[in-house]
Amino acid sequence: MKFDVLTIFPEMFASLEHSILGRAQENNLIDINLINIRDFSKDKHKKVDDTPYGGGAGMVMKADVVYDSYCSIKNKDNAKVIYMSPQGNVLNQEKVEKLSKEKHLILLCGHYEGIDQRIINEIVDEEISIGDYVLTGGEIPAMVLIDSVCRYVEGVITKESIGEESFSNGLLEYPQYTRPETFKDQNVPEVLRSGNHQNIKKWRREQSLKNTYLKRPELLKKIDMSREEKEMLKKLSEVL
Numbered sequence: 001m002k003f004d005v006l007t008i009f010p011e012m013f014a015s016l017e018h019s020i021l022g023r024a025q026e027n028n029l030i031d032i033n034l035i036n037i038r039d040f041s042k043d044k045h046k047k048v049d050d051t052p053y054g055g056g057a058g059m060v061m062k063a064d065v066v067y068d069s070y071c072s073i074k075n076k077d078n079a080k081v082i083y084m085s086p087q088g089n090v091l092n093q094e095k096v097e098k099l100s101k102e103k104h105l106i107l108l109c110g111h112y113e114g115i116d117q118r119i120i121n122e123i124v125d126e127e128i129s130i131g132d133y134v135l136t137g138g139e140i141p142a143m144v145l146i147d148s149v150c151r152y153v154e155g156v157i158t159k160e161s162i163g164e165e166s167f168s169n170g171l172l173e174y175p176q177y178t179r180p181e182t183f184k185d186q187n188v189p190e191v192l193r194s195g196n197h198q199n200i201k202k203w204r205r206e207q208s209l210k211n212t213y214l215k216r217p218e219l220l221k222k223i224d225m226s227r228e229e230k231e232m233l234k235k236l237s238e239v240l
């Protein structure tokens with residue numbers, strides 16, 4: 001999967017050269033190409049922004065400079081152009097999985113008060129937000145999108161990890177444990193050391209439902225539950 005990223009701070013993406021995403025790039029499973037918007041400024045001071053028409057605080061990124069940086073990308077495959085913006089659709093696991101089916105994505109990172117509306121009209125297919133808050137730049141949101149989407153690219157992580165994690169089955173994940181067996185007088189739940197895979201599966205499903213009920217109850221509306229599971233949650237609600 002290929003990502004072209006239009007940014008004025010390419011150096012921020014160095015963090016994607018480590019760990020799982022670093023290995024995925026070494027193994028040519030993903031390709032992250034950074035384009036420095038500032039390289040396309042014709043201004044002797046390499047300006048990429050200017051004051052907003054109509055006055056007001058802050059600066060706006062210039063449409064012509066952003067456009068020239070976009071035109072430097074070979075977009076023969078008509079890749080989707082995504083603008084990272086607090087006005088976009090909020091990214092969730094369902095959206096992440098959909099985006100992972102694309103072969104090539106172009107991410108546009110805004111700064112300051114954002115980008116001139118005319119370049120959004122001209123090249124942007126979709127605005128995506130990572131949450132209802134305003135950051136200083138779109139680079140961290142772009143890295144969040146790349147990280148979450150790349151987990152679905154074949155070979156980047158093991159298939160099993162995808163299946164049961166939070167949100168993949170619509171629920172939050174069950175609690176995780178590893179050695180040592182005892183920590184601060186807390187033991188690992190006996191069932192996880194029983195070797196009985198059917199009981200472990202049942203326990204994990206129950207814990208996943210409990211976790212979701214306690215932390216994100218609204219997610220349960222979309223989940224099919226057995227009568228037994230509904231009973232279990234009803235009992236849980238009675239003791240809370």
Ligand code: 4H4
Nearest residue numbers: 084085086110114129130134135137141
């Ligand atoms: C972009 C600020 C657009 C304001 C920006 C606007 C996010 C986010 C973000 C730097 C840039 C900010 N990007 N999810 N949240 N004028 N980006 O805060 O559209 O309101 O993705 S504007």
